[in-house]
Amino acid sequence: MARVGVFVCFCGANIADFVDVPAVVEEAKKIKEVKYAIDYKYMCSDPGQGMIRDAIVAHRLTSIVVAACSPRMHEKTFRKALSDAGMNPYLLEVANIREHSSWVHQKDKKAATEKSSDLIRMAVAKSIANEQLHEISVPVTKRALVIGGGIAGIQAALDIADARIPVVLVEKSPSIGGKMAQLDETFPTLDCSQCILTPKMVDVASHPYIELLPYSEVLELDGYVGNYKVKIKRKASYVNFDTCTGCGACWQKCPVKVPNEFNMGIDKRKAIYSPFPQAVPNKPVIDAEHCTMLLKGKCGICAKVCEKGSIDYAMQDEIIEREIGAVVVATGYDLWDPKPYEEYGVGRYKDIITSLEFERMVSASGPTGGVPLRPSDGKIPKSVVFIKCVGSRDEAKGIEYCSKICCMYTAKHAILLHHKVHDSHAYIFYMDIRAAGKGYEEFVKRAQVETGATYLRGRVSKIYQKGEKLMVRGEDAQIGQVVEVEADLVVLATAVYPYKDNPELARLLGISYDKYGFLSEAHPKLRPVETAKAGIFLAGCTQAPKDIPETVAQASATAAKVCGLFSGDTILKDPMISKVNTDYCSGCQNCVTVCPYQAIVTEEIPLGHGSKEIRTVAKINEGVCQGCGSCVAICRSMAIDLAGFTDMQIINEIVSI
Amino acid sequence: METEVKEKIVSIEKPHLEAPADWQPVIMGILCNWCSYAGSDLTGTSRLQYPPNIRIIRVPCSSRVDPWFIIKSLQASADGVLISGCHPGDCHYISGNYYARRRFLVTKKLLNFVGFHENRVQFSWVSAAEGPKFAKVVSKVTEDIKKLGPLHLYKKENI
Ligand SMILES: Cc1cc2nc3c(=O)[nH]c(=O)nc-3n(C[C@H](O)[C@H](O)[C@H](O)COP(=O)(O)OP(=O)(O)OC[C@H]3O[C@@H](n4cnc5c(N)ncnc54)[C@H](O)[C@@H]3O)c2cc1C
Ligand code: SF4
Ligand code: SF4
Numbered sequence: 001m002a003r004v005g006v007f008v009c010f011c012g013a014n015i016a017d018f019v020d021v022p023a024v025v026e027e028a029k030k031i032k033e034v035k036y037a038i039d040y041k042y043m044c045s046d047p048g049q050g051m052i053r054d055a056i057v058a059h060r061l062t063s064i065v066v067a068a069c070s071p072r073m074h075e076k077t078f079r080k081a082l083s084d085a086g087m088n089p090y091l092l093e094v095a096n097i098r099e100h101s102s103w104v105h106q107k108d109k110k111a112a113t114e115k116s117s118d119l120i121r122m123a124v125a126k127s128i129a130n131e132q133l134h135e136i137s138v139p140v141t142k143r144a145l146v147i148g149g150g151i152a153g154i155q156a157a158l159d160i161a162d163a164r165i166p167v168v169l170v171e172k173s174p175s176i177g178g179k180m181a182q183l184d185e186t187f188p189t190l191d192c193s194q195c196i197l198t199p200k201m202v203d204v205a206s207h208p209y210i211e212l213l214p215y216s217e218v219l220e221l222d223g224y225v226g227n228y229k230v231k232i233k234r235k236a237s238y239v240n241f242d243t244c245t246g247c248g249a250c251w252q253k254c255p256v257k258v259p260n261e262f263n264m265g266i267d268k269r270k271a272i273y274s275p276f277p278q279a280v281p282n283k284p285v286i287d288a289e290h291c292t293m294l295l296k297g298k299c300g301i302c303a304k305v306c307e308k309g310s311i312d313y314a315m316q317d318e319i320i321e322r323e324i325g326a327v328v329v330a331t332g333y334d335l336w337d338p339k340p341y342e343e344y345g346v347g348r349y350k351d352i353i354t355s356l357e358f359e360r361m362v363s364a365s366g367p368t369g370g371v372p373l374r375p376s377d378g379k380i381p382k383s384v385v386f387i388k389c390v391g392s393r394d395e396a397k398g399i400e401y402c403s404k405i406c407c408m409y410t411a412k413h414a415i416l417l418h419h420k421v422h423d424s425h426a427y428i429f430y431m432d433i434r435a436a437g438k439g440y441e442e443f444v445k446r447a448q449v450e451t452g453a454t455y456l457r458g459r460v461s462k463i464y465q466k467g468e469k470l471m472v473r474g475e476d477a478q479i480g481q482v483v484e485v486e487a488d489l490v491v492l493a494t495a496v497y498p499y500k501d502n503p504e505l506a507r508l509l510g511i512s513y514d515k516y517g518f519l520s521e522a523h524p525k526l527r528p529v530e531t532a533k534a535g536i537f538l539a540g541c542t543q544a545p546k547d548i549p550e551t552v553a554q555a556s557a558t559a560a561k562v563c564g565l566f567s568g569d570t571i572l573k574d575p576m577i578s579k580v581n582t583d584y585c586s587g588c589q590n591c592v593t594v595c596p597y598q599a600i601v602t603e604e605i606p607l608g609h610g611s612k613e614i615r616t617v618a619k620i621n622e623g624v625c626q627g628c629g630s631c632v633a634i635c636r637s638m639a640i641d642l643a644g645f646t647d648m649q650i651i652n653e654i655v656s657i
Numbered sequence: 658m659e660t661e662v663k664e665k666i667v668s669i670e671k672p673h674l675e676a677p678a679d680w681q682p683v684i685m686g687i688l689c690n691w692c693s694y695a696g697s698d699l700t701g702t703s704r705l706q707y708p709p710n711i712r713i714i715r716v717p718c719s720s721r722v723d724p725w726f727i728i729k730s731l732q733a734s735a736d737g738v739l740i741s742g743c744h745p746g747d748c749h750y751i752s753g754n755y756y757a758r759r760r761f762l763v764t765k766k767l768l769n770f771v772g773f774h775e776n777r778v779q780f781s782w783v784s785a786a787e788g789p790k791f792a793k794v795v796s797k798v799t800e801d802i803k804k805l806g807p808l809h810l811y812k813k814e815n816i
């Protein structure tokens with residue numbers, strides 16, 4: 001026979017002023033199973049919890065109802081009080097008489113009192129059906145997978161590996177480094193990007209706890225937090241990395257020229273190439289789409305010139321499998337394609353370039369030797385127009401958000417232009433200047449003072465050719481007039497946009513993404529680096545646009561999360577998950593289809609006792625189940641139930657009033 | 658024509674029976690933990706007032722709601738039911754609310770078919786940030802149910 005204890009909280013005046021608490025206690029005492037009911041000023045306080053502990057022992061209570069604030073507030077607190085008294089913590093139910101009653105019916109004490117009694121009746125009825133539950137302990141594989149080798153992935157991998165946890169770092173391109181490797185100097189301090197990045201890249205390559213898999217992609221992820229299995233495709237590089245010394249004889253001799261992605265197509269690379277001189281690993285790969293040997297069986301020069309015999313045209317893609325316990329996704333960003341800006345003549349005028357092309361041009365190691373040059377005639381531009389918010393904050397073109405970094409790097413570009421071409425002048429069309437961050441406002445001021453750049457507030461409406469020049473027409477909102485600027489070069493600060501394949505990656509990992517393809521965090525404020533799937537974390541621009549300092553901070557945060565997850569040999573999981581009663585299961589597998597986490601598999605059991613014939617039934621993987629209850633509601637045989645929210649518990653609530 | 662048929666079906670509700678003057682409907686609210694329950698908590702923290710007729714049950718996700726719960730509610734004591742979950746795309750369990758939505762539409766059709774007015778059972782999306790919306794939804798549902806009157810056939814003492 002159930003013996004329920006009911007503890008009603010005044011919450012100071014919060015409940016007591018609007019609900020007749022003593023009347024509620026009297027009403028609770030009338031419920032058959034309630035053997036003890038009492039009220040107190042603050043149930044969550046130490047003495048309040050003490051009352052619960054004492055009553056459990058003194059009155060041999062079998063379940064507890066606390067009528068107080070929302071269970072989202074103090075359920076944990078009260079569960080602990082039960083534990084402390086030696087009672088299973090899951091025998092607690094909370095009746096939410098503050099958020100759901102006293103605070104929302106402040107003008108009708110009678111109704112609020114009746115409602116509070118009803119809420120207690122429901123909680124008592126539910127608690128009678130509560131079962132003892134125990135947290136589930138699952139083992140962990142202490143190895144992390146980091147996807148993406150930009151600065152986010154590099155930082156996360158190094159931080160995790162420094163804690164002596166093995167890391168598998170998967171990068172889809174031939175080298176790690178990401179966009180940061182393409183940058184010249186970086187705001188707000190103007191230190192050289194390569195100088196601060198390359199030592200970290202080398203650390204990754206030489207770290208005993210990091211397994212670097214360049215030119216690779218994740219194909220499949222199975223399992224659950226602490227126990228994932230990942231399948232990775234290592235694309236054929238046609239070069240034996242074990243013997244290759246990276247001498248470069250091959251790419252010097254290769255006759256096939258291809259636009260160089262690293263330099264935004266400004267110059268050419270070869271079909272066998274290493275993307276940039278400081279690449280890590282510093283070994284070339286053959287681009288199978290362009291190599292004539294691989295395409296037509298003609299050439300073979302690289303194999304001839306390679307003294308080490310490292311070229312292997314027969315190399316195949318390799319599938320690598322690893323067991324891991326956690327994942328950090330750091331796949332970064334792409335630049336948005338400004339094609340929709342027809343009024344700018346994008347694609348028609350050669351002297352309109354993107355910010356990253358400009359970045360490559362002013363880079364000392366870039367394709368133009370550190371000076372910006374007009375793509376049309378190779379002349380040094382004197383008048384350069386920078387246009388910010390190209391795509392960003394322009395709903396008509398499809399992107400609502402602010403790309404966050406363009407204000408800052410455009411100020412940087414004005415400074416770099418000034419450094420490289422002393423007699424130049426920069427015109428910057430902007431909507432707002434957003435420079436929140438340490439040293440950022442100062443940096444923008446510096447750009448304005450040092451370079452004398454003309455900041456024009458307003459959107460550009462048209463660009464057209466006039467002789468050798470581009471005429472940029474826009475509004476100067478500050479004087480309320482249309483202005484026209486004669487430009488030698490126009491640089492578009494195009495929006496930060498997720499990679500096209502991000503959604504596909506998200507699907508295979510089982511995490512969510514927004515309408516643009518940025519991966520979604522579990523909570524925008526309180527869980528910014530976690531995803532809704534346990535054990536998968538996000539770092540860098542794959543989650544949202546951000547600059548390097550923010551990217552690095554987020555990456556280190558994911559490392560802290562991974563290290564925390566791996567701090568014990570097992571992880572404890574909420575026991576509120578579903579369970580199959582195989583006696584009832586008809587094997588229809590409807591549940592398998594609806595489970596958002598693929599937590600349900602099938603197993604074969606004997607048809608009857610001692611029977612040789614078998615039948616198929618559903619089986620829940622305890623480690624994977626997140627306890628949503630989808631399967632319970634879909635099961636026609638009523639073979640599945642969800643611990644903590646069983647059919648019996650909910651029906652009890654429903655019929656109690 | 659169509660409306661005629663509908664009105665005939667609705668007659669199971671016995672609209673000719675007058676509700677007693679002091680009659681107040683009971684509304685069962687089944688809310689998912691992550692969005693709507695959190696949203697209803699926010700309504701409370703913001704001290705937004707709404708009619709006291711709703712009794713709230715917490716479930717992990719709207720996908721946990723078995724049509725049985727709805728029917729049982731109407732059968733036991735509720736004059737109306739409100740199910741509320743996360744906005745499409747925002748379900749804490751990725752896709753739960755899509756299943757819930759489909760299941761709910763079918764349940765609603767069935768209830769309609771056997772003669773319940775379509776406003777008896779309602780569905781809404783309320784996010785954890787939408788305290789004001791929750792108050793509005795509850796007020797609207799309560800008003801709708803008040804208009805429909807009590808479910809006399811299914812009064813507790815009759816089952
Ligand atoms: C023109 C310009 C100038 C900038 N200047 C500055 C500056 O001065 N200061 C500053 O702080 N910030 C600057 N930034 C911003 C800076 O580039 C970013 O903050 C930073 O690069 C973000 O790093 P990330 O690792 O998140 O992404 P990325 O650098 O994009 O790295 C992502 C990596 O993941 C890899 N990858 C992608 N998809 C997959 C996949 N499916 N599987 C495996 N690997 C994958 C990519 O190949 C890449 O190596 C600038 C940006 C631009 C466009
Ligand atoms: S839905 Fe129910 S009956 Fe069908 S396989 Fe799953 S548990 Fe078994
Ligand atoms: S409760 Fe949800 S997560 Fe768990 S097995 Fe059922 S459908 Fe899958």
Ligand code: FES
Nearest residue numbers: 689718742743748
């Ligand atoms: S968690 Fe809210 S609807 Fe699924």
